Ligand code: TEU
């Protein structure tokens with residue numbers, strides 16, 4: 001019961017994890033060959049970003065067949081082998097469930113182009129206005145319009161993401177039945193559950209134009225409607241037959257909405273990923289970056305810790321730049337990497353680690369837009385061009401926010417292509433791989449990797465770190481301080497988010513510090529993280 005409350009979950013971006021056959025693309029046999037690494041780290045479950053058949057307009061988030069494995073990644077036998085091999089190491093597999101949209105290559109969509117087909121209403125089709133205008137004024141997540149004209153059907157279809165990701169129409173009950181079958185298909189294969197992609201926007205309440213906004217005009221028509229909850233409860237009926245787990249990726253949710261999505265008695269999701277703490281270094285949209293504001297970050301984390309019984313904790317994923325340059329300090333790379341690890345592994349909730357985070361991987365050091373692959377970056381570049389934003393500024397915006405920052409190949413060792421592939425990788429390997437790689441950190445008891453391993457073990461040992469209550473402490477930023485409490489047991493966590501020493505008046509015997517020290521006397525070094533007993 002509730003295994004996920006004691007778990008640490010590791011996200012794999014299959015394309016960039018490990019290539020086994022030299023074609024430059026990570027694959028499932030590659031993942032199998034690295035399971036020992038994950039077991040040693042202390043991982044209880046793996047969330048696999050999509051491995052289904054896909055034309056890869058959005059690297060697998062555009063699915064063309066939910067029951068097939070993308071041949072680039074291997075075969076269904078490989079997938080079954082991965083599930084079995086992981087299981088024998090006590091590791092569960094979670095699939096990425098992308099059901100807001102399918103690829104326009106999906107059979108359903110191709111049939112849907114014909115108005116007389118049984119699939120005619122699987123998507124949102126609509127006439128434009130009389131003078132060639134779009135059906136409404138919505139704008140999408142990747143910065144473009146949300147409607148694309150299909151010459152065969154002579155209508156527009158809705159796509160909140162890329163052009164080839166058409167939104168499924170949940171007003172048609174047949175669509176939900178299809179999804180239930182897909183769930184059963186994978187649960188029968190032995191997966192433990194799903195990470196549910198943009199799961200709070202499935203239901204479009206109406207297709208009327210929305211209030212004009214800088215980004216995502218139309219969002220109030222589809223974010224977190226009551227019908228969306230009903231859909232989740234229907235999916236839960238299937239999930240319950242297998243006691244399966246779900247974490248929802250939920251855009252723009254407030255703590256109240258998150259509670260409604262994961263209150264146990266409502267039988268919807270087990271937990272959700274919130275985005276609010278990711279907004280502490282931006283103005284309104286992710287492309288407008290500002291200086292990291294520790295106070296906003298701490299207040300946000302504290303608020304979610306207080307208002308939700310259980311959080312899905314994360315600092316990185318495949319959509320976000322790396323955490324050290326963002327919330328830490330490249331100058332204090334090792335110290336701040338360990339401090340962020342401490343934060344992630346001592347809050348209340350289920351920690352999600354993204355591949356490469358455990359060795360402190362940094363943002364991609366690319367130089368030109370054509371080195372990028374991300375559909376979002378390309379769209380944003382096109383959009384900014386349209387507004388005559390000069391090249392230099394465009395590059396500044398995109399290089400800092402591109403999702404490819406976190407998608408470069410995993411750095412296994414200091415050999416060719418960082419041990420990722422014998423061939424030419426689909427996305428460049430970071431040039432820092434000679435100094436940042438797993439092989440080197442495995443040897444070093446003071447490395448970021450060793451620190452993650454140690455804290456994962458500590459979390460397993462100490463119930464207070466898993467189940468204890470979160471108690472915030474009075475502290476002035478850049479210090480973040482809190483306690484975890486369970487019965488008589490109490491741990492204090494002190495985190496100095498700055499390049500300067502910081503004094504505190506807290507006492508206690510030292511359990512861990514990311515600096516070599518015997519005891520703690522009240523002064524935290526730059527980026528020092530301390531756990532007191
Ligand atoms: O992301 C959903 C989402 O909200 C994104 O727009 C996110 O805000 C953005 O990537 C940040 O730049 C999910 C997946 O995680 C993402 O990789 C997919 O591209 C997207 O859904 C569409 O499936």
Ligand code: CA
Nearest residue numbers: 019021025027
């Ligand atoms: Ca390969």
